[in-house]
Structure formats: structure tokens, C-alpha cells
Amino acid sequence: MKLGIITDIHEHVECLRAALDELAGQVNQIVMVGDVVETGDRIEETCQLLSNAGVIGVWGNHDFGLCCDVSEETRETYSQDVIRYMGSLKPRLELGDCLFTHVEPWLDPRVLEDLWFFGGLPTEGERLDRIFGAVPHRLIFAGHYHRWILASPTTLSNWSGESSIHLTDGRYFVVVNALFAGHYAVFDTETQELVPRRLASARAYTRTINEKP
Template sequence: MRLGVIADVHGNLPALEAVLSRLAGLAIDAVVNLGDCASGPLWPAETVRLLRASTMSHVRGNHDRALGALSPDGLGASDAFAWRDLDAEARNWLAALPFEIEIGKARCFHASPQDDETYLLDEIESGRLVAAHPEAVEALIGAAGSAVVLCGHSHQPRLLRLGNGTVVVNPGSVGNPAYQATHPSLHVSESGAPHARFAVVTMADAAAVEHHAIAYDWEHAARRAEANGRADWAHALRGGLVLAST
């Protein structure tokens, strides 16, 4: 089975369109979306419509869960923008997505098996995301082994094979190559490039993993972010780096 794996689209419609077009030419059997579909100052409603029209499977990300709120009051700027752009049906669809699913031999969730905000393949070191130690990953996954574990959330493309043979994959972010976060402490995630990321996992006796980074019109996306008052997003979209504080 060849499984296309996407995550963290964050409302970036042209990036999603480019990724789906590329996947269509790669002899994929199925596609899974690991969540955080719409949050961001780009095209939330159009992105959700495209995702819902597809045949892919989905799990719920932390920002998808947040968009189930009754009002945008108290949400962060990116979530609030998406909440206002989406209708109630779309918000409810996002919030009702499953926390975890299995596809073939793959266990799929947004962040970790414990919750949707705990990094699995990453940890914070000196205010930046770095690769987590295998022992920490094993502790989060637990004793029940799966051939393949798929996660997103950190926006960092990663691959780790554990001692029991389990292959853990983060495909990186389709639509948001850099961000700054305050939970669980202040840190940044930077991919260092504006490309749209996804992965292809071939599940056989030994899992094979292909990480893809493809070009799309990120300048168009950056201009959209600027038009919606988000210079920080525009900077991230153009270079995969966080805008330095002044």
C-alpha cells in the first residue's frame, strides 16, 4: 500500500492544490490528512471545501478542535480569522474529526497518542524544535507497537525507526513552513524553505518513506497574508523562517 501523508495545511489553498496535483501522479492508494486544516490568514473556507470534496481520510488537529468554539472570542489571531471565514457547518466538521485512525498498518494522529498538542518527534531546546530522543518517542507511543506511526503538529519533516521496528513519520507542513508558539514554552519551528511538504509511505515488509518538498506560488500566499494584516505569516511563507522581533 502506498499512502500519501499530508499535515498542517493551515488554510494555504495553493500549497494544498500543488500537493494534491503531485500526489495524483504518484500512484497513491490513499491519502491521509493529519489535521490543522484551516487556521491561518489565508483561504480557510476554500481549503476546507477542497478537503471535504476529496476522498482522503482525516484526523483532527488542535486548531481544528479550537475552531469548534461557539465564538471567536478568546481564540488566537489565526484561529479567529479562520473561525470568521468558515460557516458553522465547516467548523463543526473540523471539530468532529476523529482524534486517531488506522489505515492499513499505519496509526495516524495529529501530534501524539496522549493529546493533540504534545510533540512526538520533536522537543524544545534553547527555544527551537530539535529531533526528540528515541527513548522519549517510545515512551509516548507505548508498548503496543504499530508498523508505521504518522504524526504532524511540529511542521518538521522527520523520520525515526524505533528499536521494535516501528517507523515514525512526520511529513512536515503543507502550508505553514515556520511559526512561533508559546506552549508549552516559547519556541520557534522553522523549516528553512518555503516549499510545501508531504510524504509518501509504502507499507510492505519494511516501510519505505519518501519526503517531498515542492514549489508552488508562495508569493501569492504571502501577499494574501499581508492583505489580511499578517506580516509574520508573509515572512514565514516566503522563506520558512520566523520574522525576528523588533
């Protein structure tokens, strides 16, 4: 099965539409790894595009109020289509031996403070121990950091999304770069090949790489 993986949309409709167009007919399923929301100004169109494409996924720190314990005020503010789609997102999602989670898996996505945790990039040994010790899955895909990251239980790779890689013979933690900046990935569950992609044509905006997600 081929999976399209997108994350950190932040209502950037142009990038989302371009990615969905490029993935159409190329993958069996698109998985969204959190942070649909930015300001709410374009959430209607964003959710419509995701729903029409059958995109499944998990919520991120920016999405929490529309996905978990949704208040009556929030329900009155947004359309039923938005509430319905955002309500379909999960705290975590398992597909085969893959786990999809917006933040590192030792953090609880049902706890807002955990979702907003930012203690720097997960590059140190103690953080890697936490990541791989928290769950048994062989492959862990995350978003949140707005960059490419690849790690094994003992090593942080110098790979930064410049080429395809094969995730065989071991366990891996993969952070997919942000869609709002024009990035997404395709993962083949049979060959275990992960292909980073850059949008061919999109008006992606950029953020400084050190900005808190």
C-alpha cells in the first residue's frame, strides 16, 4: 500500500490543494499528521478539501479545541462540516506497524500541555530513549517540528529529506516536514521506501526553523 503523508497544513489551502492534486491516483490513502488549523479564517475550505479526498489522520496542538472536548461555543462558531471532519481525527493512528502521532509518542495527545510541549528538537539520547520506549511500533511518523528528522533508537541521522530512504531492518522515528512550506512524503508499506516530495508549484510561505511549532 502507498501512503501519502502530509502534516502541518495550517490552513494553507493552496499547498493542500496542490499536494492532493499531485497525490491523486498515486497513493491508496493520505494520512494527515496534525495541525490543520491556523487562524480559523480558511478552515472551512481546508476541511472540505481533506474530507473530499478521504484524508484520515490525527490532531495536532493547533487542532485540539476542535477535536477533543469541543465546547458549545466552538460548535456554534464553526459549521457542521468542520466539526464533523475535525471530530474524525484521532489522538494517534495505527496502520500496520506504523504509528502516526503529531508529537513524540511519550507525550499524551489528549493533554493540551503535552501537545504544546517544545523542549527543543528530539536529538538527544534521552529524548530518543523516551520516543522508542513509549510505544512498540517499528515506524513512528510525526509532524510538529516543521522539518525533516530521521532517527533510530541509538542514532540521529544526518538525512534531511534530500533523497528517498528505505526504512528496513530496525525501528525509525520520522518527522515529516510541513506542508505549509511545500513538503510532504509518500511511503510504500511493501518496499518500505519513503520518498520526500516538494510541491512542484505552490505559494508556500516559510517560517524560521527555530520557531516554536
